[in-house]
Amino acid sequence: MATNLARFGVSLREPGVRAGNVAYVAMPCYAKSGAKGCARFAIKHSPRQTLARPFVNSPFNLTSHPSLHQRIAALATATATATAASFGWTDAKFEAASTAAAILRHLTDPEAGHKLGIRAAAAGLLPSDPRPDPPSLATNLAGLRLANPLGLAAGFDKDAEAMGGLLGLGFGFVECGSICPLPQPGNPAPRVWRLPALGAIINRYGFNSAGGPAAAAKLAAFRAAGPAPRGGLVGVNLGKNKLSPDAASDYADGASRFAALSDFLIINVSSPNTPGLRDLQGRAALTGLVKAAVKARDEATRGWDPAAHGGRCRPPLFVKVAPDVTEPEAADIVAAALSAGADGLVVGNTTISRPLAVAAHAHGAEAGGLSGKPLEALATDRVALFYRLTKGKLPIIGVGGVSDGVGAYAKVRAGASAVEVYTGFAYEGPALVPRLKAELAALLARDGFASVGEAVGVDSAKRKCE
Numbered sequence: 001m002a003t004n005l006a007r008f009g010v011s012l013r014e015p016g017v018r019a020g021n022v023a024y025v026a027m028p029c030y031a032k033s034g035a036k037g038c039a040r041f042a043i044k045h046s047p048r049q050t051l052a053r054p055f056v057n058s059p060f061n062l063t064s065h066p067s068l069h070q071r072i073a074a075l076a077t078a079t080a081t082a083t084a085a086s087f088g089w090t091d092a093k094f095e096a097a098s099t100a101a102a103i104l105r106h107l108t109d110p111e112a113g114h115k116l117g118i119r120a121a122a123a124g125l126l127p128s129d130p131r132p133d134p135p136s137l138a139t140n141l142a143g144l145r146l147a148n149p150l151g152l153a154a155g156f157d158k159d160a161e162a163m164g165g166l167l168g169l170g171f172g173f174v175e176c177g178s179i180c181p182l183p184q185p186g187n188p189a190p191r192v193w194r195l196p197a198l199g200a201i202i203n204r205y206g207f208n209s210a211g212g213p214a215a216a217a218k219l220a221a222f223r224a225a226g227p228a229p230r231g232g233l234v235g236v237n238l239g240k241n242k243l244s245p246d247a248a249s250d251y252a253d254g255a256s257r258f259a260a261l262s263d264f265l266i267i268n269v270s271s272p273n274t275p276g277l278r279d280l281q282g283r284a285a286l287t288g289l290v291k292a293a294v295k296a297r298d299e300a301t302r303g304w305d306p307a308a309h310g311g312r313c314r315p316p317l318f319v320k321v322a323p324d325v326t327e328p329e330a331a332d333i334v335a336a337a338l339s340a341g342a343d344g345l346v347v348g349n350t351t352i353s354r355p356l357a358v359a360a361h362a363h364g365a366e367a368g369g370l371s372g373k374p375l376e377a378l379a380t381d382r383v384a385l386f387y388r389l390t391k392g393k394l395p396i397i398g399v400g401g402v403s404d405g406v407g408a409y410a411k412v413r414a415g416a417s418a419v420e421v422y423t424g425f426a427y428e429g430p431a432l433v434p435r436l437k438a439e440l441a442a443l444l445a446r447d448g449f450a451s452v453g454e455a456v457g458v459d460s461a462k463r464k465c466e
């Protein structure tokens with residue numbers, strides 16, 4: 001590390017040394033195990049080194065009675081330099097972006113913060129990761145090749161405004177949506193609450209959507225701009241308009257409109273914020289609307305040439321389910337999905353349940369879907385349930401409460417072929433992405449798995465044998 005720092009015109013001393021122009025910085029660090037800690041480093045600028053020379057008589061020179069803001073600027077610069085030198089520039093950029101996101105979170109209400117995050121991603125302000133993923137993370141999802149199994153869940157980029165910026169972070173795939181056929185405003189604000197002490201969010205956005213044509217135009221522009229960053233995949237999550245009397249026709253409209261623009265499609269019948277939506281998980285209703293969507297997709301892609309569509313084939317179709325379903329309801333969903341021709345499941349959406357700690361929170365009684373840490377165990381349990389019921393016939397994207405490699409690995413072991421994050425990403429920011437992937441790769445290696453695919457469902461299989 002000393003060598004690295006010297007390259008940037010600074011040298012390390014033992015913590016506690018106070019000689020010359022020395023700034024003391026505290027910086028976050030991650031052990032190989034993934035444990036987060038904090039190290040204090042002394043950074044000394046050396047006038048002999050070219051890079052340091054411009055900083056003599058500048059905010060870097062802490063011995064010449066600097067003002068408070070000069071000291072803060074010097075410390076911030078020194079921290080960034082030390083972080084960059086010890087992590088490498090890519091990790092430093094991700095850590096800095098997470099710090100900026102945390103500051104933004106403190107300064108904004110949840111919806112304004114969300115919008116700013118999308119704007120930053122759409123404007124290309126997020127860091128991108130040029131490093132290839134560890135080979136053990138490469139995997140297959142319903143015939144799709146993923147460089148890594150980590151995805152961004154639906155609801156973050158509802159109108160497909162920032163797919164390039166989000167994929168550049170290093171996600172293997174990003175789900176945009178939910179997109180409804182017609183524009184609609186969603187529920188009145190306030191409609192999203194942070195519960196930071198619990199690592200949770202409650203939302204009742206209610207499918208605020210710019211509508212199918214607007215989102216399709218964004219995705220068409222994204223496709224026209226060239227290959228997706230890092231070869232990442234795009235899922236389009238479809239919703240229905242609140243006032244639409246015909247759910248099947250709304251999903252068919254979406255499947256048809258986005259078949260040529262997406263790598264995979266998701267039928268969302270599990271948002272708790274559109275009246276009656278979850279009833280569509282019933283066997284008869286679900287069979288009908290999955291059949292309608294499959295037919296619309298097949299018609300839209302009949303006879304098409306993958307070469308004319310960036311190498312994409314007909315997009316597989318997933319069904320996104322609620323974590324609140326009982327075992328008989330889950331069995332009905334699996335039967336309907338299989339008989340109607342669905343290709344996979346997303347398990348699952350937010351929960352309407354309120355664990356005790358959430359119920360006791362000031363915002364715990366807000367109506368809407370709960371996501372994040374309090375959902376994690378329930379979501380993992382539902383992944384295991386659906387894995388057992390599908391007997392591996394439908395691949396599962398596991399989502400709910402994941403915020404680190406341990407959580408993602410638990411979902412994989414329970415039966416998920418890929419894993420998505422939303423709330424964890426909202427709290428941890430961009431640095432979550434490379435960190436989680438590194439942790440997951442380390443856990444796979446620790447347990448002797450050469451690839452993610454080998455670990456899918458091992459816990460469920462074990463349970464069956466016992």
Ligand SMILES: Cc1cc2nc3c(=O)[nH]c(=O)nc-3n(C[C@H](O)[C@H](O)[C@H](O)COP(=O)(O)O)c2cc1C
Binds near residue numbers: 348
């Ligand atoms: C603010 C917010 C908005 C969401 N909007 C959608 C949505 O439009 N469509 C959807 O399928 N899921 C939506 N979700 C659910 C997430 O995709 C995910 O299934 C859920 O939050 C559980 O994952 P998490 O605990 O990692 O957040 C939303 C979640 C949040 C927190």
